[in-house]
Amino acid sequence: MFDSGFGGLTVARAVMDLLPREDLVYLGDTGRYPYGPRDLKEVRGFAQQIAEHLVAVYDVKVIVVACNTAAAAALD
Secondary structure, three states: OEEOOOOOHHHHHHHHHHOOOOOOOOEEOOOOOOOOOOOHHHHHHHHHHHHHHHHHHHOOOOOOEOOHHHHHHHOO
16 A cells, blocks of 8 residues: 555555455655645656555555545556
8 A cells, every 4th residue: 555645544544444364565655745746747657666666575465545646647
């Protein structure tokens, strides 16, 4: 799961409640926060980098995009 900061922690809490036996990895991209005023191409690049990192390092089953800006820019 990732967000541009810490706002997605509420989503993480809900996922933990729904799937208590699953491990959860949360990445808050506070180094490049906020995403909102950035160009969509740039946000798309951030989302792709993070998704590739989560798959490569953690072999994740699913990626939850808890950031509205990243979801709108990069869900394809």
